[in-house]
Amino acid sequence: xxxxxxxxxxxxxxxxxLLRRKARKKTGLCLVEGIQAVLCALENRVPLQWIVVAPDxxxxxxxxxxVAAAEERGEQVLRVSPDVFASFSSRDAPxxxxxxxxxxxxxxxxxxxxxxxxxxxxxxVSDPGNLxxxxxxxxxxxxxxxxxxxxxxxxxxxxxxRASVGTVFRVPIVRxxxxxxxxxxxxxxxxQLIATSAHAPSELDxxxxxxxxxxxxxxxxxxxxxxxxxxxxxxxxxxxxxxASSLNLAVASGIILYELRRRITS
Amino acid sequence: xxxxxxxxxxxxxxxxxLLRRKARKKTGLCLVEGIQAVLCALENRVPLQWIVVAPDxxxxxxxxxxVAAAEERGEQVLRVSPDVFASFSSRDAPxxxxxxxxxxxxxxxxxxxxxxxxxxxxxxVSDPGNLxxxxxxxxxxxxxxxxxxxxxxxxxxxxxxRASVGTVFRVPIVRxxxxxxxxxxxxxxxxQLIATSAHAPSELDxxxxxxxxxxxxxxxxxxxxxxxxxxxxxxxxxxxxxxASSLNLAVASGIILYELRRRITS
Numbered sequence: 001x002x003x004x005x006x007x008x009x010x011x012x013x014x015x016x017x018l019l020r021r022k023a024r025k026k027t028g029l030c031l032v033e034g035i036q037a038v039l040c041a042l043e044n045r046v047p048l049q050w051i052v053v054a055p056d057x058x059x060x061x062x063x064x065x066x067v068a069a070a071e072e073r074g075e076q077v078l079r080v081s082p083d084v085f086a087s088f089s090s091r092d093a094p095x096x097x098x099x100x101x102x103x104x105x106x107x108x109x110x111x112x113x114x115x116x117x118x119x120x121x122x123x124x125v126s127d128p129g130n131l132x133x134x135x136x137x138x139x140x141x142x143x144x145x146x147x148x149x150x151x152x153x154x155x156x157x158x159x160x161x162r163a164s165v166g167t168v169f170r171v172p173i174v175r176x177x178x179x180x181x182x183x184x185x186x187x188x189x190x191x192q193l194i195a196t197s198a199h200a201p202s203e204l205d206x207x208x209x210x211x212x213x214x215x216x217x218x219x220x221x222x223x224x225x226x227x228x229x230x231x232x233x234x235x236x237x238x239x240x241x242x243x244a245s246s247l248n249l250a251v252a253s254g255i256i257l258y259e260l261r262r263r264i265t266s
Numbered sequence: 267x268x269x270x271x272x273x274x275x276x277x278x279x280x281x282x283x284l285l286r287r288k289a290r291k292k293t294g295l296c297l298v299e300g301i302q303a304v305l306c307a308l309e310n311r312v313p314l315q316w317i318v319v320a321p322d323x324x325x326x327x328x329x330x331x332x333v334a335a336a337e338e339r340g341e342q343v344l345r346v347s348p349d350v351f352a353s354f355s356s357r358d359a360p361x362x363x364x365x366x367x368x369x370x371x372x373x374x375x376x377x378x379x380x381x382x383x384x385x386x387x388x389x390x391v392s393d394p395g396n397l398x399x400x401x402x403x404x405x406x407x408x409x410x411x412x413x414x415x416x417x418x419x420x421x422x423x424x425x426x427x428r429a430s431v432g433t434v435f436r437v438p439i440v441r442x443x444x445x446x447x448x449x450x451x452x453x454x455x456x457x458q459l460i461a462t463s464a465h466a467p468s469e470l471d472x473x474x475x476x477x478x479x480x481x482x483x484x485x486x487x488x489x490x491x492x493x494x495x496x497x498x499x500x501x502x503x504x505x506x507x508x509x510a511s512s513l514n515l516a517v518a519s520g521i522i523l524y525e526l527r528r529r530i531t532s
Contacts, residue, residue: 139511245405255520
């Protein structure tokens with residue numbers, strides 16, 4: 001069993017490069033760290049270039065068995081020393097399991113649109129932690145896809161993968177450079193566009209919602225553009241205590257997905 | 267107008283120390299960074315030791331006016347160079363406004379308990395970002411207080427203050443070393459204890475809830491102890507898609523506070 005002990009090993013250097021968005025974009029690869037996230041990628045049969053293990057750090061029996069099973073069916077396993085693992089880890093206490101995976105995107109037309117479909121659309125969301133947390137909620141609430149528009153940050157940023165606990169590998173993700181493609185798709189497939197805004201005239205639970213629908217969430221700072229607010233079929237706000245109150249974007253997204261699920265299933 | 271330009275100035279050194287929990291505990295002070303958070307502290311008349319301004323960085327007119335008004339009523343303003351400001355800033359692009367404030371706690375008996383009171387109780391929550399985001403939701407949803415039990419992290423950690431956008435200075439916060447004090451307080455004041463758990467037998471919207479109540483949230487990893495689950499008046503879970511699904515703790519807290527508000531006001 002060969003163990004890489006040099007931080008200057010060329011494969012290790014390539015792995016470290018994946019911490020930067022530029023290298024992820026160039027290669028189409030991403031670095032997945034942590035047991036939960038790697039197991040999620042394995043379960044969803046995400047194409048992997050490497051499973052990376054630091055045998056001296058990895059103690060979880062479940063993880064070790066999953067690595068052995070993956071190696072048996074032909075996955076490549078790279079074994080490294082704790083020091084080498086630490087050189088690309090984002091954690092204070094790395095648990096010794098990572099992977100290099102192919103970033104997964106689907107096209108709009110690959111999204112299965114049924115009568116109960118709920119899509120989540122993010123415009124120019126900048127914080128990878130928020131993006132990952134929203135992917136986790138999309139997965140948990142059974143929303144059918146996550147559409148990232150414009151300058152929205154990278155769902156395969158290590159911080160986003162971590163906040164998603166690996167669900168970026170389970171949720172179908174679409175990337176769109178601009179909103180026009182989305183708007184014509186929604187018209188064509190009769191998808192109700194639900195815009196969210198702190199200044200919307202109607203409260204979330206006082207509005208008639210129908211499916212299929214897409215929930216539109218704007219950036220942390222600016223919210224949705226006034227043009228998008230006008231274009232949407234309905235505008236909603238989450239009822240709040242007033243004053244300077246506001247909610248974190250991922251919390252607001254979670255509340256809206258919860259409310260939609262509640263209304264659809266009741 | 268004197269501007270401190272040395273990182274080795276003793277006041278500046280004391281400010282930097284506040285990045286560490288130990289120094290915050292010893293002094294009872296905390297470092298508040300950012301326009302929103304400092305304005306929130308000023309609005310809520312939080313006792314300040316210093317307002318810290320880097321005049322070369324601070325461009326916001328609203329912020330400059332607030333600083334001038336505060337200085338006029340006797341607050342101490344410390345002016346520093348951009349380099350000195352950067353030495354204690356947690357941001358990539360500091361906006362030049364910070365403050366040294368007194369950490370604010372109230373006692374259980376100072377919480378106003380009325381017929382519609384909703385309290386939020388966190389047990390052993392470890393992530394400052396989650397804690398700050400929950401404080402923001404508590405404020406936005408009009409919950410009446412935040413109770414931090416056991417090993418729960420510091421609400422005056424710079425990461426928590428930032429995630430809270432300053433609402434840790436508006437929401438009444440209680441610190442309790444252990445749960446027994448809370449349990450006897452709840453019995454005495456007839457507060458319904460609502461325990462949240464992914465494994466609870468009943469879904470959130472199928473359970474009879476009444477106020478005054480306290481929502482109990484467990485740690486990110488372990489959730490609530492089985493003893494707390496048994497002690498609570500009711501156990502609820504947020505309906506999800508099944509499988510390995512789970513929600514971020516701050517998102518789950520936001521959904522429960524939203525649902526409580528919806529039920530109370532409808």
